[in-house]
Amino acid sequence: MDTGIGREEKLSAAKLHMTQYVVAAVMLVLGIGLWRLQVLGSDNYKVLAEQNRVRKVPVLAPRGKIFDREGRIIVDNYPSVSCYLLRDQQQKLEADLPLISGGLHIPVDQIEADLKRFQYAPKYQSIPLKQDITPDEQAFIEAHRNELPELETLDEQRRLYPRDGFAAHMIGYVGEISENDLNEEKYAAYSPGDVVGKSGVEEAYDSVLRGVDGSRDVIVNSHGKEVGTLGQEMATPGKDLRLTLDLDLQMAAEKALEGKIGAIVAMDPHTGEILAMVSRPTYDPNEFAVRLTKAYWKSINEDPNHPMMNKALQAQLAPGSTFKVIMTLAGLQENVAQDMHVVCNGGATFYGHFFGCDKHHGSVDIHNALPYSCDTFYYTLAAKLGIDKIAAYGHSVGMGMKTGIDLPDEQVGVMPSEPWKLKTLHDKWYAGDTISVGIGQGFDEATPIQLARALSGIASGGALVRPHVLLPGQISESQQTAIEQTYTGSGAARIPITTENWQTITDDMANVLSPIGTAAEAHLEGVDFAGKTGTADVISGRKKGTADKSTIPNAWFVGMTPRRNPDIVVAVLWEHGYWGNNSAKLAAQVINAYVTKQRSKAGNLMRYASAPKTDGVGQPVAKHEDAPVGLGGSAPATPTGQ
């Protein structure tokens, strides 16, 4: 006791006062702090608390469906449920992982990897755990809602594409937007996790098809449990689109290309409406709609035949003899070809080089040059015209330019010319280069869609169209303008062709399918079928007696009916299909489907008349060659061109 009093006495009054002031100061600071929190910051914190209480749940807009020109469905949606993981309310995530993993059939390390991937994302953003879950998995989530409040399900409309890759290249597919895409300007309005069209119509018309997502303001309690809804903003469904595609023709084209590599494109040359578009090999877009498996991605990525490539727009290959139609146009319009007579002895020598022809055609003029597909005639014509004139006519019908079809990633092909060679190969043009160009070899490259537009445009007297896949009148004018500005190309154009020349070229093309023509075998009884074959050497050149299919020439055919102002043009590319007339038969299948359908609509078919099974359908078998029809058949006599 004594010591205590003594200690107290030792404290000076000044020290005691100091202590009091310090305590008062501390209290003041604390008081101010309290006042700041409770009074000044109250609004701010209230908002924060509200945000905690109200959660925005997205309501995803169903994507527009896709129909064919007659309103038959091609792409539909189906209701599907996805599971998301919320992170803002659950600290004990690790303890729940085994249960989640067992119920949703996802390995624990995959969930952990997902968590890691999203660890820097804002906490309120939920992590997609599993898409398209099964009813059992959904039942598991619902039955464990009290233990696993962090699991959330979201109803979605998922894309469903036709099976077997039917029309897959034209329609395209959707997928989650990639981080690279998000940095691009055209995806400025998109946010991570959005589903976006990745190719074909899905990409080109994504903004029309996708609609606008809505949202629901959900009131949640402190455990994150939904206790009510404040309000909701309805989702605006995406617009359904009708394509110019005709399912019947598409079906015929799909069947025609079965088991082959290549592309078929059918178009209405009056309007540019694409009636069918097939590319082979194909892929299954449904594999992309849910999470893509590594195995599938590997299989299509490593396929040397590029299943993802839309060969109708993207295969840039030597057009071969189909280019001779453009040569004929140039020769006639320049008044060079009219009186040209060439004697074909299996080739000719130009500038010291021998250029071969596949047979001895004898006397050839403008009326049989195209049906014979006589290389010697077109070598001579090319030499007379010169590359500048050939390139000018090539450009005028859209060679070396995109057509402007409303589908992404169209390729330009090559229309060789002096400036082109200087710019690309840094080499000057040699006169000998022109000779190969005359038969569509050498530097010449074209896509099936370019040839369809060019040759049908010539057959239409010079009226060239812009190919397109959307039936007009479905989108606003500004959207239409935006599409046209995005997919620029040669588009609709008019080139002058005299009436006589128009008559000559179209009759020549019809004669290609006559008994004297290269595609006599593809003659369709009762149909005014015209066109031009192309047997284009691949770059490595032909090799005799080899089993390697990659050296077999590409078979081209561009056919149409009727011969002038055609209603349909079909371009066929059969890679390593050997002869152009093999492709001509594929085109004939599509043409026949079209004509039969039109005649059926007009009631002009003898339905019950059993067609007599005459072998050649009243058609003499082609006499111009000893018919090497098989792919592994005898090798052709002389390599042409090159």
Added chain:
Amino acid sequence: MESFLSRFKNSLVLITIVLVQAIGLAIQVQRPKEDAKTLGTDGQHTTLLRYWTVSLVTPFEKVIHWSSFDVWKVWSGYVGLRHAHQQNEQLELEIARLRQEQAAFAEDAAQGRRLQALLAFKQQYISQTVAAQVIGTSGVDSSRMLYLDKGSADGLKPDQAVITPDGVVGKLRDVFPHTAQLLLLNDATSGAGVVLESTRIRGILRGTANGRVQINNLTADSRIKPGEKVITSGGDQVFPRGLPVGVIESVAPDPQHQPYMAITIHTDANLSRLEEVLVITGTQATLPAAAEQDAALADAAAEENKRAADVIAEKLPSIGESGATGSTGSSGETGSTENSIRGVPGIPNSGLPKTVPVVHPDKYSPGAAPPAENLQPGGASAPQ
């Protein structure tokens, strides 16, 4: 009094602080891990404080429940005593009759089981149940929860299904040593996987805020009608397969949840008046392994077929092997492959199709094309 307070001021303050800290700790601290392990498979998030409170309160609740029950029993026992002798004679007769019946039923049951095995009918048999009394409610209107008089000491674990002889009631939520929480089917956080008995359509059952039970993940389907029986699907890993849940009471479109229907279920068990329930503590499949596999395969196949995606996929065009043209609605005249002639050997569909003869020549017929001088470039292919 004052002197007491002032005298023990220090120790009182100390005790108060320690107490407050203990409570504070109890709020934060979750139950120990080894404890959780014995109680359930998952990480239980029950705080110590709640654990203590429930443990403290329930003995009293039990005493009150039983004492009221006992008082009633004593009273009714006294009244009943007067007729006891008469009743005894009647009852003995009754027992004899029931024993006979029981033997017959046992035989029937055995036969039923054999038949089910023959049909490879997959069903999880409930092998173990624990009977429990309802001793209290959660006391909150918004959450439909009951307290049972059995707990982990009796073998109960969280997520076990609770039934009555009528049908499914709910599942266990938190389990304490001598009590357990029963989460009823009609609580808003409840859910279960179910199957409509005759159509085999799978749905998800959910409780609603106003205490009803609904299926709300099915789109409009003409096969779903009131009166249809609903049973558990077993997919949710809580409720064993094949337990009766209820019957469909009404089917109506759900305006809040656009493409889906709100299907209200009338539960077989009366959820608002529950006294005795059975907790399923063990299930077993009585089928031999091979039959089990068969059943699972058949189930998987059936479920595959029922996915919405597949139903819609059939409406989409496809090349297919046969009938493909039918699916597009074409008239079947579009160059069928059997009619092909002169194809490349070994390559499918590489031949020439046969054309169908026409009644009269049209613009596609040979020779019908007018000379160029009569045509406009890009115009109609034949002058009108």
